[in-house]
Amino acid sequence: MTTVRVPASSANLGPGFDTLGLALGLYDELDADLLDGPEGHLEVVVTGEGAGSVPLDESHLVVRAMDAAFDLMGTPRPALRLTCRNVVPHARGLGSSSAAIVGGIVLARALVEHGTELLDDAAAFQLANDLEGHPDNVAAALFGGFTIAWIEGAAAEVVRLDVERDVTVFVPPTPVSTEEARGLLPATVSHRDAAANAGRAALLVAALLAAPERLVSGTDDLLHQTFRAPAMPESHKLLRSLRVEGVPAVISGAGPTVLAFAEGIADRVPAGWRVLELPVSADGAHVVTP
Secondary structure, rough: EEEEEEEEEEEEOOOEEEEEEEEEEEEEEEEEEEOOOOOOEEEEEEEEEOOOOOOOOOOOOOHHHHHHHHHOOOOOOOOEEEEEEOOOOOOOOHHHHHHHHHHHHHHHHOOOOOHHHHHHHHHHHHHHHHHHOHHHHHHHHHHEEEEEEEEEEEEEEEEOOOOOEEEEEEEOOOOOOOHHHHOOOOOOOOOOHHHHHHHHHHHHHHHOOHHHHHHHOOOOOOOOOOHOOOOOOOOHHHHHHHHOOOOEEEOOOOOEEEEOOOOOHHHHHOOOOOOEEEEEOOOOOEEEEO
């Protein structure tokens, strides 16, 4: 058996739309058991999040990512049993799809002799970005820590930084799809708002690394959170109440989860929601050594 562990992630972090990502200490685990059988034979088992609702065939997102990685390495998929032990909530803005994509790529690489030479981290990141469509969550899921990701021409690029802190995550019971949340965004924004967000994103990097007293200002956003409010009104109600009290809070990714750069506020969790107090994960996706 080969096992890969991959973290949840939070993207945007307020002003860093499609750019900033943070790996969180909440992990999905993927097991691959090689089987005796014809090439390409596949069995998929899912427990935890998504059990009973995600497909159990080649259309499963982990399998699709594995197949894309095998193709790049020039190796057919062997007969295998894939077991997904899912903990990251689905459709909540915590990077479940990125965890599946990155986990599948790293798992496929681990099953191939000299896989890390055939598909190094830069190539794995590029493939993950191509499959996901934007680099923020997959960067954090692959590399861990705090990531700044962007597209240079057609190439996905990333800078990874260490951030040691804990966050509080408020997870609502009702999902919101990324497609729905993106569909609410306007086609254009004002130059003034774009400039303000650029400044806040730069400030957020400084706040996370050296100036935590600037986190409230550094997490301010004018580009996406307000526009998405109609799809997640309860999340925005919680977000506004926390920020009014001076808590640096943001919508995690496309929502509807609310992430706060603060501890000791678990009692603020709305009825029916889950609250998780998580560290920033220094580890990205990795093979678990027995």
